[in-house]
Amino acid sequence: MTNWTTLIAVSVVRLALVLVAVAVVAFALAKLSPVDPVNAYLGADIARVGPEQRELIAEKWGLDLPPQVQFGKWLGNLLGGDLGYSMTYNAPVADVLAARFKTSLPLMGLAWLLSGIFGFALGVVAGAFPGTWLDRSVRLYSYVLASAPTFWIAILLLMVFSVSLRWTPVCCAAPIGMLPGNVTTLQFLHHMILPLIALTVLGVAQIALHTRAKLVEIMQSDYALYARAQGASQLEIALLHGARNAALPAITVLFASLGELFGGSVLAEQVFAYPGLGSATVEAGTRGDVPLLLALALFLTVFVFIGNSIADLLYRVVDPRMHGEPAR
């Protein structure tokens, strides 16, 4: 179908434009920073390095060149597949990204999936019986959680389950002192469960609210009334007629929340000292690791953009009314 190809082509062009914009802005911001990359690299050894050596380091990294030349070089390397070298982790940026992504993916993916499922279920149930205590408690929960600081919820969970009850470990993605290769799946899950709960508990709120609002609307529609007249119960209407129609806003919110999810995972990973993409971002920022920071920004832009595009495409797949219609 030509429709799909044009859609995808338009998306790719837009992605490219956004990426260029993000690259320019991020690079400009990084150059603007008062954090001197040489100082950041030297860290505690700063007193032991003379000006000549500093110049040598700067020359080796091309820091003595004007910013636009640096940008050109960086962009050229980027297009050639070379993301640069991370000074914080002493490894190529691509390797750091891959390793971090591998720990973050199960956490973020599961949190995303679970908050979608639970949020949708809660929203449907609440929307099916508006005004009841069930609806009120779901709404109260969602409102409170939507306003709660992510990291505070994470701290509370840590206090209750790790410190008081001692059910879960206090930090990290594996027992302390264990090589990554020796970690069993069970141990991995055991360490992941609290961050997962923190992210899920928060992610549910938005989806539940949106689904509920849509379902309330559906329950007052003519076809719901007709089904009611035919003798269908409230729950049957909600499940058979409501859920399918309410799936649309839920899917949109779910995919559009990828950015928020990552923001949440930065904070949650910080609290639980979970070595994922989020903590790498924080680390790169505090240590002034510009190549890593820039690569992360670009990577996340692609990530979020693809999420949004998938939502756009799924919209068309799920909703039969939009079949064959071009974008806008």
Added chain:
Amino acid sequence: MSQAIDIPAAASRNRWPNNRTLTILSALVGALIIAGVVLASILLGGFGIDADFTTRLAPPSLAHWFGTDQLGHDMMARTIHGLNVSLWVGLVAASISVVIATLLAIFAITCGRWADALVAFLVDAAMGLPHLVLLILISFALGGGTTAVIIAVAVTHWPRLTRILRAETLQLRHADFIIASRRMGKSWAYIGRHHFLPHLWPQLLVGLVLLFPHAILHEAGLTFIGFGLEPSKPAIGVLLSDSMRYLVAGKWWLGLFPGLCLLTLVLCFDAIGNGLRLLADPRQEQV
């Protein structure tokens, strides 16, 4: 946080805590909190900032309602100071955001197709990058500190409001009185100030109140991960990140109370904003 999704159910519309009472209640609580926090932080002066080593890490008691921290600071005084900092940062940042959104919305509508496309692209690009990453980048670029946080939060929060205001301005754009004014030879700047702005006020106010809790939350998050306010300032983010160090030792009060106060503040302003939104636009209520 929840825009256009707060549709009251038909059955519950006439129940007691209806929208108006709820809004007035939360506005009252919000005003009380603001007044209390601002007044108290003036009255408290240096109390809670100066260390007192005779009472270190004391659990909550009648003398210290929220307990004390590792330097013997009264946590309640510190929390109040922290909320005060949050309030100011949030207010300034949210206001700047609203101004940016208004200017962009009017610019998009009045300066032709290319301006509209440019603003749409800007909104897309700003929404394409996770907020927190942009916040970290901006804060990194400006070297941290209060100004950096305010700018970072202000620069990241305009996209959604811009969309709303753009739609609103678009409706006005082809109204008769705008066309008439244009024919009379008024410039777009004049029309923007004298015709668009008065119409946008309700939306602006609601936008400000709804952005405010967002701004506070992001400020706290940014400070918590170490990119925001200076560690010497008693901001909520600083208090909570300090509390992390004593968490394993079971000092639960260090983390619980500051967060709880922040949550209350955010909830209040969210409720006020949503209530105002429904009052400003009653059509939404009748869905």
